[in-house]
Amino acid sequence: MRIFDPHIHMTSRTTDDYEAMYAAGVRAVVEPSFWLGQPRTSPASFFDYFDSLLGWEPFRAAQYGIAHHCTLALNPKEAGDPRCTPVLDALPRYLLKDNVVAVGEIGYDSMTPAEDTALAAQLQMAADQGLPALVHTPHRDKLAGLRRTLDVVRESALPVERVLIDHLNETTVKEAKDSGAWLGFSVYPDTKMDEERMVALLRAYGPEQVLVNSAADWGKSDPLKTRKVADLMLAEGFTEDDVDRVLWRNPVAFYGLSGRLNLDVTAPEATHEGNSILRGQPRDAPTPDTADAAGA
Amino acid sequence: MTRPHAAPAGPDADTIGRPAAPGDGTTPAVTPPADLRRHLASRLDGAARAWFDQAVDEATTHPGTHGPISVWELRLAEAGRRCGPEHADAARVLILHAARADAEALTRVYHQGTADERRAVLHALPHLVPGPEALPLVEDALRTNDTRLVAAALGPYGARHLDAHAWRHAVLKCLFTGVAVDLVADLARRARGDAELARMLGDHAAERTAAGRTVPEDLHRVLALTEAAPAQGAAGPDVPHGKES
Numbered sequence: 001m002r003i004f005d006p007h008i009h010m011t012s013r014t015t016d017d018y019e020a021m022y023a024a025g026v027r028a029v030v031e032p033s034f035w036l037g038q039p040r041t042s043p044a045s046f047f048d049y050f051d052s053l054l055g056w057e058p059f060r061a062a063q064y065g066i067a068h069h070c071t072l073a074l075n076p077k078e079a080g081d082p083r084c085t086p087v088l089d090a091l092p093r094y095l096l097k098d099n100v101v102a103v104g105e106i107g108y109d110s111m112t113p114a115e116d117t118a119l120a121a122q123l124q125m126a127a128d129q130g131l132p133a134l135v136h137t138p139h140r141d142k143l144a145g146l147r148r149t150l151d152v153v154r155e156s157a158l159p160v161e162r163v164l165i166d167h168l169n170e171t172t173v174k175e176a177k178d179s180g181a182w183l184g185f186s187v188y189p190d191t192k193m194d195e196e197r198m199v200a201l202l203r204a205y206g207p208e209q210v211l212v213n214s215a216a217d218w219g220k221s222d223p224l225k226t227r228k229v230a231d232l233m234l235a236e237g238f239t240e241d242d243v244d245r246v247l248w249r250n251p252v253a254f255y256g257l258s259g260r261l262n263l264d265v266t267a268p269e270a271t272h273e274g275n276s277i278l279r280g281q282p283r284d285a286p287t288p289d290t291a292d293a294a295g296a
Numbered sequence: 297m298t299r300p301h302a303a304p305a306g307p308d309a310d311t312i313g314r315p316a317a318p319g320d321g322t323t324p325a326v327t328p329p330a331d332l333r334r335h336l337a338s339r340l341d342g343a344a345r346a347w348f349d350q351a352v353d354e355a356t357t358h359p360g361t362h363g364p365i366s367v368w369e370l371r372l373a374e375a376g377r378r379c380g381p382e383h384a385d386a387a388r389v390l391i392l393h394a395a396r397a398d399a400e401a402l403t404r405v406y407h408q409g410t411a412d413e414r415r416a417v418l419h420a421l422p423h424l425v426p427g428p429e430a431l432p433l434v435e436d437a438l439r440t441n442d443t444r445l446v447a448a449a450l451g452p453y454g455a456r457h458l459d460a461h462a463w464r465h466a467v468l469k470c471l472f473t474g475v476a477v478d479l480v481a482d483l484a485r486r487a488r489g490d491a492e493l494a495r496m497l498g499d500h501a502a503e504r505t506a507a508g509r510t511v512p513e514d515l516h517r518v519l520a521l522t523e524a525a526p527a528q529g530a531a532g533p534d535v536p537h538g539k540e541s
Contacts, residue, residue, distance in 0.1 A: 096373040
């Protein structure tokens with residue numbers, strides 16, 4: 001089974017997670033930029049984060065056999081903070097980068113005028129750069145948020161067919177599907193969707209343009225939720241082809257709209273079999289010990 | 297999708313392999329740009345070749361800074377998806393060369409670049425910067441744990457300009473992080489007669505042995521190099537090829 005997690009925040013996860021994800025069949029991920037739990041106070045803090053998503057994190061992922069791409073944006077939570085909004089000025093330069101496969105996550109948090117401005121500006125950037133957009137729906141007042149989101153998308157230069165609406169659920173799936181957008185579902189341990197409800201929605205609405213993600217981050221979340229949904233789909237009578245469609249071909253098709261998706265994992269050629277991350281090797285392992293290297 | 301090439305090293309992996317020659321022996325930091333361009337042009341398919349030729353022409357005609365982003369900087373960013381990842385380093389080095397990027401421009405695009413772009417800047421340094429003014433970029437790359445950046449930092453430019461202390465630590469870092477020392481430019485010349493490097497290597501070997509770990513074969517190879525008679529000024533920077541009197 002091959003799995004593409006189209007929304008996961010690997011910056012917050014450990015190498016154990018990468019290892020477990022590879023074992024579960026995950027071969028590709030997209031990491032949307034988002035907030036880090038702790039509000040940032042300057043654009044420079046964003047730029048270091050973007051650099052990490054364009055450098056260190058794909059390097060880490062490659063060592064575990066996983067292709068890593070990212071989406072970049074000023075996220076909705078911080079779009080209302082005037083200390084952070086200058087990020088919008090620098091964003092076009094970042095969106096040019098090879099590994100950027102969409103603008104995102106953008107959308108609404110509290111539905112403020114500042115969020116309106118940031119959402120519209122970033123949809124325009126996506127249109128300008130030939131990128132699709134990952135638009136999340138708010139956690140609070142979700143249905144109203146979805147409607148307002150779809151209105152802004154329709155008014156934008158970006159066709160709705162190039163938009164993935166994420167964090168959908170039973171109350172928002174129908175209107176999102178009717179809009180023509182791609183449909184994203186985040187499966188969490190307690191909140192958002194769970195495996196059983198996900199499979200029920202797949203049965204009710206079909207697998208077309210549906211993407212399932214773990215959205216795993218620094219909160220209570222599970223990077224193997226994609227595999228768990230796949231297993232339940234099979235147990236509930238979906239075919240292998242259905243699973244491959246939802247968990248591989250749909251994300252490949254959506255992010256492939258960027259023209260930048262490269263699913264070959266390139267070995268960090270300088271390392272050969274060694275690497276700078278697999279610390280704490282078994283005693284007899286010939287891999288160089290790097291426990292001290294991180295402090296270098 | 298087939299199994300990726302980069303599965304993590306298992307306990308039975310051969311740690312210190314010889315470097316696969318990047319591409320087929322043409323390394324962007326060492327090969328003269330004219331040869332590199334001829335070599336790359338023969339390997340790009342039609343669309344990539346046309347894109348690349350235009351990118352080099354644009355960089356040649358419009359170097360320097362203009363507008364919110366210079367066209368050659370834009371081409372630098374997209375070189376990976378246009379030429380394919382296996383040709384991206386060479387393409388980027390050639391675009392930088394065509395744009396006659398100086399230390400100031402290289403510093404800007406390094407800091408604004410992805411890891412791939414930063415690596416290309418490091419490869420371009422020996423072609424474009426005669427003096428030590430771009431050394432901070434080498435030092436920045438050596439602070440990372442991205443082995444591709446560490447290896448690129450130890451190309452001909454780093455070999456020429458790093459002082460003895462920084463260079464020794466960089467060599468040791470290669471042994472720590474699994475960068476094959478064959479990728480270190482000018483290794484034999486700089487290591488020759490370097491008693492301090494020999495001491496550091498010996499201590500590192502002792503530490504690994506005390507922990508019940510194997511000592512990388514590369515460590516013994518570098519140690520052997522240190523035992524050769526010192527060339528005049530060999531341990532210091534700015535002595536390319538040891539030809540200074």
